[in-house]
Amino acid sequence: MNPPSNPPPAPKLDPHEDHELHDVMQIHTAILRREKAEPQEGLEPMPIWLAALFGALLLWGGYYLGRYNGGFKALVFDEKSSGLPIMAAKPPGSVDMVVLGKRTYTAMCAPCHQETGLGLPGQFPPLAGSDWVNTAGHARLVRIVLNGLTGPMEVNGQPFNNSMPPWRDSITDEQVAAVLTYVRQSWGNKAPGVPIDDVKVIRDKTKERANQPWTADLLKATPESE
Amino acid sequence: MNSQSSPSLRQALTPSDNDSSPERKALLAEIDASCRRPVLFMFANGLLWLMAGTALALLTSYKMHSPNFLADWSWLTFGRVRPAHLNTMVYGFASQVAIGVAIWLMCRLGRVPFMQGGLVVGATIFWNIGVTVGIVGILAGDSTSIEWLEMPGYAAYILFIAYALIAIWAIIAFRFRRERHLYVSQWYLLAALFWFPWLYSAANMMLVIDPVRGTVQGAVNWWFAHNVLGLWFTPIGLAAIYYFIPKVIGRPIHSYFLSTLGFWSLALFYNWAGIHHLIGGPMPAWLITVSVVASMMMIIPVVTVAINHHMTMVGHFKKLKYSPTLRFIVFGAMSYTVVSLQGSSMAIRSLNEVTHFTHYTIAHAHLGVYAFFTMVMFGSMYYIVPRLALREWPSARLISIHFWTTALGILLYVVPLSVGGVLQGLAMNNPDIPFLKTVELTKPYLVTRTFAGILMTVGHTVFAVNFVWILARRRKAYQPPVPFIAAGLQQEAGAQLGKDI
Structure with missing residues (x-):
C-alpha cells in the first residue's frame, strides 16, 4: 500500500502534553501513516467439501447421541446401557429387611449379644437358639427392643441378671422389624419375620411406658401375640 | 473479491470511512490517545502478573520432579503454588491484557474514542487488588480447591465488581460506535464481554457462595473451567487474529x-x-x-x-x-x-x-x-x-x-x-x-x-x-x-x- 500523498494533520492529543506536541505528532503520524486500512471482509463462498465435511460430522453426532444416551435417564451411568433396567427396578423404599436388620444389629445389638448372636455367658443372654427368640408370636420381642429389659430372667435354663436399654427413641419401626427379622432368621433360628405394621401397633399400645424397661415377669404376663 | 456477490452485501461490509484521508488518520490518533491510560495501565499490570506467574510456574514445575524443594514452608507447597500460578496467569495476566486489547479493538472498530479512561484506570486498580487478595489467599491456604476458581470467595466479589466497572465501558463504546458496519472481531468481543460475567458469576454462585450438592459441583466446575477458555479467551483471541x-x-x-x-x-x-x-x-x-x-x-x-x-x-x-x-x-x-x-x-x-x-x-x-x-x-x-x-x-x-x-x-x-x-x-x-x-x-x-x-x-x-x-x-x-x-x-x-x- 502506498503512503497517502498528504501528510495527516496534527492529531488531537492530551492537553498535558502540549510541550511535547511537535515530536509526538511526528512520531504518531509516522506510525499511523504506515498503518494499513481498517480490516474488512471478502465474500468468497464456502467450499463445497467443507459443507460435506460438516454434514458428515452432524450425521456422526446424531448417531453417537442416539446410540449412547443411556435413555436420557439421570441414574444411567453406563453409556452402553439403554436405561430400561433402571425403569424396571423395584421402587425405592422397598429394602431387604435382612440386610437392614444386619446393619442395625451390628450397630446397636452386637456390642452385648455379639456378632455370633451367642451373647456372653453369665452376662448377656444368647439370641441364637434362644427360647425367647424362637417363638410363634413376636409381641414380647418387639416390647423388649422398644423398652429394654431389666432384672433377673432365665434363657434356655441359664439365669441372667442385667439391664438392656430402651431403643424406642433411637430406631424406627422399620429398623425394629428388620433387626428382629434378622435375629429370628439367623444363626440357625427359624422363626417367622416381623412386619413393620405390628411394630407400629405395639409402639402405640405401649406408649405410656415411655422409656421404662420391662421385667421378665411383666413380659411373661403379656401374651406372645399381642 | 467475488464479482457475483450481491452489491448490497458488499456495501454493507465495507467500512464507510475506509480510506487514507487525513481526517480518518486524525480520528485514529484521537482514539489511540483516549485508550492510552487505561490500556497501557492494564498491559503494565498484566506484565507484572505475567512475571509473578512465571516465577510460580517455574517453582511448580521444579517441584514436580524434585518434590522436596521448598516443601518445608506451607505457603510454598505444591498444592498452593500450582493454583496460585494458574490464577495469576488467568486473572492477573491473561484476562487483564485481554480486556485491554478488547477495549482498544472496540474503539478502533467502532471509530469512537474511549470514554471514562480515568474511571477504568480506577476499576483496574480494583481488579488488581482483587487478584492480589485472591493469590495471597491461595498461598495462605484459603483456596477453595475448585479448579480455575481457587480464589477465595471474598476475592471473587472484588473481581466481579471490578470486571463489571471495566467491561461496561467497552460495551458502551460499542453502543455509541460511529461506524455502523460490524466487523467480525466485534461479534466475538461483544459476546465474550457478556459470556465472561455470566460464567464467572454463575460458577461462583453455584460452587463458592451457595454450593450445589454432590456430583453436580463437578459438572458446574468443568462447565466453567472449560468455558473460560472457549467463551472468554478464545473469542478475544480470535477477535484479535481477525483484526490483525x-x-x-x-x-x-x-x-x-x-x-x-x-x-x-x-x-x-x-x-x-x-x-x-x-x-x-x-x-x-x-x-x-x-x-x-x-x-x-x-x-x-x-x-x-x-x-x-x-x-x-x-x-x-x-x-x-x-x-x-x-x-x-x-x-x-x-x-x-x-x-x-x-x-x-x-x-x-x-x-x-x-x-x-x-x-x-x-x-x-x-x-x-x-x-x-x-x-x-x-x-x-x-x-x-x-x-x-x-x-x-x-x-x-x-x-x-x-x-x-x-x-x-x-x-x-x-x-x-x-x-x-x-x-x-x-x-x-x-x-x-x-x-x-x-x-x-x-x-x-x-x-x-x-x-x-x-x-x-x-x-x-x-x-x-x-x-x-x-x-x-x-x-x-x-x-x-x-x-x-x-x-x-x-x-x-x-x-x-x-x-x-
Whole structure:
C-alpha cells in the first residue's frame, strides 16, 4: 500500500502534553501513516467439501447421541446401557429387611449379644437358639427392643441378671422389624419375620411406658401375640 | 473479491470511512490517545502478573520432579503454588491484557474514542487488588480447591465488581460506535464481554457462595473451567487474529460467510463441551455423551476459522519476517487450530481413557492458553503499545529473542509432555505396572518441562524489559521504526523495513 500523498494533520492529543506536541505528532503520524486500512471482509463462498465435511460430522453426532444416551435417564451411568433396567427396578423404599436388620444389629445389638448372636455367658443372654427368640408370636420381642429389659430372667435354663436399654427413641419401626427379622432368621433360628405394621401397633399400645424397661415377669404376663 | 456477490452485501461490509484521508488518520490518533491510560495501565499490570506467574510456574514445575524443594514452608507447597500460578496467569495476566486489547479493538472498530479512561484506570486498580487478595489467599491456604476458581470467595466479589466497572465501558463504546458496519472481531468481543460475567458469576454462585450438592459441583466446575477458555479467551483471541491479520497485511478477510459460520457454531457448540472432563465419572451417561458430541462439533468452527485465516494469509507469509505482530498472531492462529482439533479428539471416550489424569491434559491446556492465546496477546501488544506510548519499540533484538524463546519454549513444553502423558496413561491403565513406576516414568518429561519453562522465562523477562524501555524512553526527535529483524539483516530487508510493523 502506498503512503497517502498528504501528510495527516496534527492529531488531537492530551492537553498535558502540549510541550511535547511537535515530536509526538511526528512520531504518531509516522506510525499511523504506515498503518494499513481498517480490516474488512471478502465474500468468497464456502467450499463445497467443507459443507460435506460438516454434514458428515452432524450425521456422526446424531448417531453417537442416539446410540449412547443411556435413555436420557439421570441414574444411567453406563453409556452402553439403554436405561430400561433402571425403569424396571423395584421402587425405592422397598429394602431387604435382612440386610437392614444386619446393619442395625451390628450397630446397636452386637456390642452385648455379639456378632455370633451367642451373647456372653453369665452376662448377656444368647439370641441364637434362644427360647425367647424362637417363638410363634413376636409381641414380647418387639416390647423388649422398644423398652429394654431389666432384672433377673432365665434363657434356655441359664439365669441372667442385667439391664438392656430402651431403643424406642433411637430406631424406627422399620429398623425394629428388620433387626428382629434378622435375629429370628439367623444363626440357625427359624422363626417367622416381623412386619413393620405390628411394630407400629405395639409402639402405640405401649406408649405410656415411655422409656421404662420391662421385667421378665411383666413380659411373661403379656401374651406372645399381642 | 467475488464479482457475483450481491452489491448490497458488499456495501454493507465495507467500512464507510475506509480510506487514507487525513481526517480518518486524525480520528485514529484521537482514539489511540483516549485508550492510552487505561490500556497501557492494564498491559503494565498484566506484565507484572505475567512475571509473578512465571516465577510460580517455574517453582511448580521444579517441584514436580524434585518434590522436596521448598516443601518445608506451607505457603510454598505444591498444592498452593500450582493454583496460585494458574490464577495469576488467568486473572492477573491473561484476562487483564485481554480486556485491554478488547477495549482498544472496540474503539478502533467502532471509530469512537474511549470514554471514562480515568474511571477504568480506577476499576483496574480494583481488579488488581482483587487478584492480589485472591493469590495471597491461595498461598495462605484459603483456596477453595475448585479448579480455575481457587480464589477465595471474598476475592471473587472484588473481581466481579471490578470486571463489571471495566467491561461496561467497552460495551458502551460499542453502543455509541460511529461506524455502523460490524466487523467480525466485534461479534466475538461483544459476546465474550457478556459470556465472561455470566460464567464467572454463575460458577461462583453455584460452587463458592451457595454450593450445589454432590456430583453436580463437578459438572458446574468443568462447565466453567472449560468455558473460560472457549467463551472468554478464545473469542478475544480470535477477535484479535481477525483484526490483525488483515490489518497488517492490508487485505480483506477471505470470506464473510465463513466468519459468520465460525462465530455462530462456536456460540452454539462450545458451551456444551466441558463435561467431557468427567468421562468415567459419576455423571449421567447422556450428559457426557452430549458433551462428547459438542466437542466433536467444535471441528466446524475451528476448521472454518482456520480456512478463513489461512486463505487470508496465503501469498503474504513472507511478511512474517518483518512484522512481530504478524509473527506472534500467526503462530497463535496455527496453535488455535492444533489445540482445538486435539481437544476434540480428547473428548473421544476411548482416547480419553488413556490421556485423562495424565500430563497430556496439562500440555493441552498450555497449548491453548499459551501457544494460542498468550502468543496472540503478545502480537496484539506489539501492535498496540507503540500507538499508545507514541514511541517505537526500542529493540528489535529483544523482540526476536522474545519470539524464539517463547515459541520454542512452548513447543519444548508441549511435545515431550504430551508424549510422556500418553506413556503415563498407558502405564496407568496396565494393572501389572505398580503406580510408583508410572510416576517415575514421567520424570524425564517433567525435567524437560522445567527447561522449557526457563526458556519462556527468558522470553517474558526480555519482553518486560522492552516494555519498560518503550515507556521510559525519552521522547526525542522522530526516529524511524525498529524493524523486526536482527540489526545485521537490516540492509537486506531494504524498503520493506518497518512498513508492516
